[in-house]
Structure formats: C-alpha cells, structure tokens
Amino acid sequence: MASSVAGPEIERLIQLLSKLPGLGPRSARRAALHLIKKREALMTPLADALQVAIAKIEVCHTCGNIDTQNPCTICCDTRRDPAILVVVADVADLWALERAQATRGRYHVLGATLSPLDGIGPDDLSIDALVSRAHDDRVTEIILALNATVDGQTTAHYITDLLQDAGVKVTRLAHGVPVGGELDYLDEGTLSAAMRQRTLF
C-alpha cells in the first residue's frame, strides 16, 4: 500500500471522495486538495449542504423520486398532466428527462431494472405500486422510459404484460438516430431499429 502523504483526517476525506462515481484515487486526491484550498468558499458550504441534505431528503412515497418534501415537488405540481405516467429505472433518469423538459407527465421510479444475473427480480422493483397507479382512472398512458439495454427491455416487456388489463396505453421511447448523429458512426443495432421505427416526414 502507498504511504500516506497527509494526516488521517485528510486521508479519510480522500478515501470517501474516491467512493464517488467517476472519481478514482487520483482525482479524489485532487478534489480533496481543491476543497482544502477553498475551505471557506467551498468546503464549509459543501459540508453545510450535506448536513441539510441528510436531515431533509426523503424518497417520495408516491413516485420514488428524491426530494425535500413528500409527496415530491413533481407529484404536488397541479400543472402536471395526471393522465401520463413516465416509468424510469432510476432517479438519475427522471432528472435527465426533467433537464430535457421532455414531458409534462408524472413519474414512477422503479429503483432498478430486472437483472437475473445480478439477482434483481420483480420484488426488488416498485412494480406493484406502478400497477396500482396505472389503475387510477385519470391515468391513460404509461410511457416506459427505460434503458435500451437487454435488462431495460426485459423490464419493459414484463411491465407491459402486467398492465394488460389496466385500460391504459403503454408506450416506450423510440430507438434511433440521436439528434446531431451521423449514420456512418451508428452501430448496426441502432441503425436497424431506426429504420424499423421510421416516421412519416
């Protein structure tokens, strides 16, 4: 093991930072040094923000979103369309769709996708809650906004089967050419999906 260059408190800070996604030991060391140098401007406000987050952040009982209120801001927003439920695997996906202002519907966060290899089965996902929300008379469309991976699509098929008698339209995101994408650079799977799902011009 490499010898420590700083006291145990700083080593602990580096060790914790290195557990963040996208940060390895080197970048964690750089981030720790940056925080220490910007102690007043960054480190103290960050520590305060983390403490507030620990005290206030909750998982929305309705949709599974993360917020400082429960039900979350999106579930409470009366301007949202109650007819549309957008199903996502993770809160990160919900945030991505919100950043894109892609929908005015409400969400349902599954928590993961089905993954037999990782031991993730239907009981590990909030599927029962989704089925009961789908039976709400106001809901007319369920949009499956799941990853275009084997696990994502397996989950989509599983949910579609369960929603057969819910009296809702089940749709999924289109697969195809990304905005700004060049055909020559696309993989064969994406190209053939784009060709199959072509739309009227």
Ligand code: ZN
């Ligand atoms: Zn919510």
